[in-house]
Amino acid sequence: MKKMSWKEFGIIQNELDEFEDYLQNLLDSRQSLVKEAISNLAQAGGKRIRPALIITIAHLGNYKQQQVWNFAATIEILHMATLIHDDIIDESHLRRGSKTVQSKYGKDRAVFAGDYLFSLAFNVLSDQATSKQFKIVTDVINKICESEIQQYQNRYNYSLSYRDYYYRIKHKTALLFESSCALGAENAGFNQVQLKKLAQYGRYLGMAFQLTDDLLDFKREKVKLGKPNANDFTNGIYTLPLLYVIKEKECGQDLKELLSEAKSNKDEIREFVIKNGGVDYTLSIAKKYIKKAQERLEHFPNNSYRMVLTALTDKILAREF
Amino acid sequence: MKKMSWKEFGIIQNELDEFEDYLQNLLDSRQSLVKEAISNLAQAGGKRIRPALIITIAHLGNYKQQQVWNFAATIEILHMATLIHDDIIDESHLRRGSKTVQSKYGKDRAVFAGDYLFSLAFNVLSDQATSKQFKIVTDVINKICESEIQQYQNRYNYSLSYRDYYYRIKHKTALLFESSCALGAENAGFNQVQLKKLAQYGRYLGMAFQLTDDLLDFKREKVKLGKPNANDFTNGIYTLPLLYVIKEKECGQDLKELLSEAKSNKDEIREFVIKNGGVDYTLSIAKKYIKKAQERLEHFPNNSYRMVLTALTDKILAREF
Numbered sequence: 001m002k003k004m005s006w007k008e009f010g011i012i013q014n015e016l017d018e019f020e021d022y023l024q025n026l027l028d029s030r031q032s033l034v035k036e037a038i039s040n041l042a043q044a045g046g047k048r049i050r051p052a053l054i055i056t057i058a059h060l061g062n063y064k065q066q067q068v069w070n071f072a073a074t075i076e077i078l079h080m081a082t083l084i085h086d087d088i089i090d091e092s093h094l095r096r097g098s099k100t101v102q103s104k105y106g107k108d109r110a111v112f113a114g115d116y117l118f119s120l121a122f123n124v125l126s127d128q129a130t131s132k133q134f135k136i137v138t139d140v141i142n143k144i145c146e147s148e149i150q151q152y153q154n155r156y157n158y159s160l161s162y163r164d165y166y167y168r169i170k171h172k173t174a175l176l177f178e179s180s181c182a183l184g185a186e187n188a189g190f191n192q193v194q195l196k197k198l199a200q201y202g203r204y205l206g207m208a209f210q211l212t213d214d215l216l217d218f219k220r221e222k223v224k225l226g227k228p229n230a231n232d233f234t235n236g237i238y239t240l241p242l243l244y245v246i247k248e249k250e251c252g253q254d255l256k257e258l259l260s261e262a263k264s265n266k267d268e269i270r271e272f273v274i275k276n277g278g279v280d281y282t283l284s285i286a287k288k289y290i291k292k293a294q295e296r297l298e299h300f301p302n303n304s305y306r307m308v309l310t311a312l313t314d315k316i317l318a319r320e321f
Numbered sequence: 322m323k324k325m326s327w328k329e330f331g332i333i334q335n336e337l338d339e340f341e342d343y344l345q346n347l348l349d350s351r352q353s354l355v356k357e358a359i360s361n362l363a364q365a366g367g368k369r370i371r372p373a374l375i376i377t378i379a380h381l382g383n384y385k386q387q388q389v390w391n392f393a394a395t396i397e398i399l400h401m402a403t404l405i406h407d408d409i410i411d412e413s414h415l416r417r418g419s420k421t422v423q424s425k426y427g428k429d430r431a432v433f434a435g436d437y438l439f440s441l442a443f444n445v446l447s448d449q450a451t452s453k454q455f456k457i458v459t460d461v462i463n464k465i466c467e468s469e470i471q472q473y474q475n476r477y478n479y480s481l482s483y484r485d486y487y488y489r490i491k492h493k494t495a496l497l498f499e500s501s502c503a504l505g506a507e508n509a510g511f512n513q514v515q516l517k518k519l520a521q522y523g524r525y526l527g528m529a530f531q532l533t534d535d536l537l538d539f540k541r542e543k544v545k546l547g548k549p550n551a552n553d554f555t556n557g558i559y560t561l562p563l564l565y566v567i568k569e570k571e572c573g574q575d576l577k578e579l580l581s582e583a584k585s586n587k588d589e590i591r592e593f594v595i596k597n598g599g600v601d602y603t604l605s606i607a608k609k610y611i612k613k614a615q616e617r618l619e620h621f622p623n624n625s626y627r628m629v630l631t632a633l634t635d636k637i638l639a640r641e642f
Binding site: 081082085088089106107108109111112113114115116118119120122123126127131134135138139141142145146148149152153 | 402403406409410427428429430432433434435436437439440441443444447448452455456459460462463466467469470473474
């Protein structure tokens, strides 16, 4: 799977390329065994959406490169750590088109490779962050861990409420987007009102991101994903497309029955959810979040950086990556 | 299993009891699901050796309670996080006499309960630490993770060198003792020379602690351990008592053969190692480290707090806990 292209975001593309070297250098200069375990993930090239957010938002204000790259690296390394540990729980074998750390090196090394990245991230952050900025990051990691435990407990529960679902995706994804934007805004030197608007932009963008990510499970093609589709519902993680059909449609009962043998009914479940409007409904919700995200940008000067932030909202909706 | 008694350390006993409430409060005031997963470990009552070290060393100098309790809680929470993740790797079912998080709640929740504690620890630390103090902690966690990965890779390798073994126990245990003492010394306001001496005291104490911990595997009685004995060598973790017999004794070859069926030969291996001097040799090395640790205290005023630090060295040698 190729790295996400930032070509359409010309104004930050060069900086993101340079940042990539900086990030690789932080990950590289460490012990060989760990390096081996994490290099696959690192080189497979994440989308680097969170660093892009932080850097772009910093440019909206009084951008200070050293600190902003530090923040961006911290968040991306933390994101990588959570991916490695997520894959242990999900028993995933593919991530970004490559074998996961746990399937290649075993759960054991995956646990410590993730831990290593956690402490590396905080190590990096301690170079530049104030106590307040530090708390932004540690708070969100605490919340992510709590919600991962909860998600695991709620597996195979198709009585999950919408509220539970939104709580889950907020914690799983949106909060890290939100704190990325808050860190960018901190670097930019914005006041509290502006900071809050940008943090909300991040949160709504993150909600849309996770909603469209959850949709991927119901896509017919597998090529672009770099990970197997239908991985969620076969593992008992029930997302909005599915919950919608169960809750809103008379045929919901039939879907529950199909889910009792989710693995063998995989294709049928997918078609059933699409046919009964689960995908369309989820997409409409994602669009609402995108709209809310865009509104939060309205009071900022309409320069090239703001245009990147707007373009990003459209890109997420299309999920061309 | 009972909490370690600090009765013989009258001078810090009350403070440690109060600190325990402070620590429980930090662990308690969080989400119920996580609480449930970690409360067992927390309540089973660790020995709190690391907090005791930090607090006692701070009292040797210009003790500042708020910061020193913060440091002590950080280190203890990090220690708990590594225990939870260690148990996943070891597939341990008992820890401190209670079922481990992973055996009670599954590996999945154990991964995130550990992650939660990692981020909680850094969250707590960010209240009080300078950037330098922060790095002391994140560096040591990085090293612990690296060595855990290495330990896993070296499983079932009885050609392990003494050097590899000492490297492992230094990283696994001694470095966290060392940084505990360094943090205590930072709080006390000691100069670099004094700080180094106290850090070395911690390192040597930690080496002795791990050596005697490794001896527990060869004890005949299981009662005091709160965890199953013979857990190391049946899992392919070869420690000094065993390596000594393999390297130094002609009968080493016989031991290797016994190890090929370690689980069924458990009792025989234990007796074989004891009979051929593996336990005595390891104890003699532990005593050397204890002596070196004690020497590092010589230049400090011989007050009640220094006496606690000395008493601790003897206590570790006896491992009456």
